[in-house]
Amino acid sequence: MQNNAQIAAARSERKLRDAEATRRKLVDAALLAFSTQGYDGSSTRNIETQAGTKRGLINYHFGSKKALWKAAAEHLMSITERDLGAALADMNKLDEDQQLRFLIRSYVQFCAKHPELNRLMIQEGMARDWRLSWLLKRAVRPWYEQVCRVFNRAAELGTAPKMDAHHFYYVLTGAATLIFSNAAEAAALSSENPLAPKAVDTHANAVADSLTLNRSPL
Amino acid sequence: MQNNAQIAAARSERKLRDAEATRRKLVDAALLAFSTQGYDGSSTRNIETQAGTKRGLINYHFGSKKALWKAAAEHLMSITERDLGAALADMNKLDEDQQLRFLIRSYVQFCAKHPELNRLMIQEGMARDWRLSWLLKRAVRPWYEQVCRVFNRAAELGTAPKMDAHHFYYVLTGAATLIFSNAAEAAALSSENPLAPKAVDTHANAVADSLTLNRSPL
DNA sequence: CATTTAACTTGCCAATCGACAAGTAATATA
DNA sequence: TATATTACTTGTCGATTGGCAAGTTAAATG
Incomplete structure (x- = not known):
């Protein structure tokens, strides 16, 4: 009887889905906590409460606070990689000019959609420790090199202001993100x-106007 | 004999200076901790250790962790007020064009000199609580209005890019500060x-070139 | 010299931290 | 049906947290 097997499989799948749902709730709550309060400022017990789960589940599903941080960071970085990768693909279909x-505007839109990313980078970008090393290797360095590549090509074409690519990266990143990562302050x-x-669109234009040279047809 | 009185006064003054030195060491260590690790992520005991003082002195001199934060923030804001006020005074001596x-370059130089300021603003700008309220009232709002005033005048003169002053403020602040507040990441x-x-001078020029329209003589 | 005061020191408290381990309950497997 | 596994629950541990209070020490004052 395949029916019984199907029912059993459905039950197994459902059990698996429930466990996955728990993991997901914990990762989401962890991301919110780690990005706004920092690693040491976040407690696993509070994350569990915010996730609406019971007390020991972080250690059961992830083993440690450190492993939870890595799981949460990996989740966020995979989303980032996917979305910004898609933006880069779309960009390459356009005229080089x-x-x-386009990249600047796409990046601002993404930052507004996921302020946790830049909040996390700010929390971890201040001190050299294992979390900064992890983020650099996993996501920051590849993105940094992509941005520098696009910028250097634009500089050749004369559509980028004349400056060092490294400083362009930090001018762009800072200009694009602060209004979103400090949203409470900006709203006040x-x-x-x-x-x-x-507001996001207005900001995207403000950043793009500041950092490209074809701001108006001459 | 005025000599005895003078000696007594000197001793009293020295005792007072020692207490003040302790307060100062605690405020400095607190500023470093609060700006890099956040309020909840910083422990009073660790601040005392970093300051090189004994264990109960924060509560003796300041009464509570909250009061220590206010003292540290007030110290930083008074420095900020003095230095940026001087920059504004110098600015007013120049041609309006x-x-x-000049203001942008002065601001970048100041941010490089005191990265704790922007680190603290980032830590506290994410959530609405008593610390953000304190900072807004004490320092951020007045500075925000000064920047908007200078920008709006520059926009009239045609030396500023065409955008809303609010977005200009966040483009400027983000572009000017991120490379310094995330110095560990930038160095890596x-x-x-x-x-x-x-590097500071290069960055100051990069930000100024991005956000002013008289970037080169035509 | 006796007393007061300011600066500092230390022991302790309840609350919270991350982590571990011994449970329970429900499902899967043999 | 008996056993094993998975997901979850809860009790407890040592360490750390902010804060209080009872000290000690040394200088100022009368």
């Missing part, structure tokens, strides 16, 4: 939500 | 110290 501006200063689609 | 660029990516005077 427009590529830098302007009484408008910086994550609203219209 | 050059004022925005470029193998040069981002806080070295030459």
Whole structure:
């Protein structure tokens, strides 16, 4: 009877899905905590509470706080890789003159969608430890080199301002991200939500206008 | 005999100076801890150890961790107010055409000199709590309005790019500060110290070139 | 010289931290 | 049906947290 086997398989699948749902809730809560409060400022017990799970499940599913951080960071970096990779693919379909501006606007849109990314990078970019090393190897260095490559090509074409690629990277990253990673401050200063689609688009244009030279047809 | 009185006064003064030295060491260590590890991620005991003082002195001199944070933040904001105020005064002596660029360059230099400021703002700018409120009222809002004022005047003169002042503020602040607040990451990516005077000057020019329109004589 | 005061020291407290281990309950397998 | 495995639950541990209070030490004051 294949029916019984199917039912058993469905039950097994469902059990697996439940465990995966628990892992997912914990990863999401961990990402929020680690990115806003830092690694040492986040407690596993509070993460479990925020995730709506019971107390020992982080150690059961991940083994340690360190392993939870790596799982959460890996989850975020895989999303980042996928979305920014897609943006780069779209960019390559355009005329080279427009590529830098497109990349900048895509990057700002992505940062608004995932402020946890830049919050995490800020938390971990201050001190040299195992978490910064992990992030550099896993995601930052490849992205850094992609940005420098696009910038250097744009500089050849005359669509990028004349500066060192390294400084361009930090001007771009800082300009693109601060209004979103410090959203609470930005909202208090302007009484408008910086994550609203219209505000995001305005900011994307502001950054792109600042960092490309074809800002208006001559 | 005034001599005895003078000696007594000197001793009293010295005793007072020692207490003040202790307070100062604690404030310095607190600023380093709070800005890099966040408020909850910093422990008073570790701050005391880093300051080279004994264990109960934070509670003796400041009464609580919260009061220590306020003392450290007030110390940093008074330095900021003094230095950026001086920069604004110098700026006002220049031709109006050059004022925005001068302010941007001065601001970048200051951020490189005091990376704790932007690290603290990043730590506290993510969530609405009593520390963000304190910082907004004490320092951020006045500075924000000064920057917007200078930018709006530059926009009238045609020396600033066309964008909303609020977005200009965050483009400027992010572009100016990230390479310094994430100095460990930046050093790992470029193998040069981002806080070295030459690197600071290069970055100041990169930010100023991006955010002013008189980038080169036409 | 006796007393007061300021600066510092130390022991202790309840709460919380990450981690481990011994459970229970439900499902899968033989 | 008996056994094993998976997912989850809970009790407890030693270490650390912020804070309080009772000290000690040394200088100022009368």
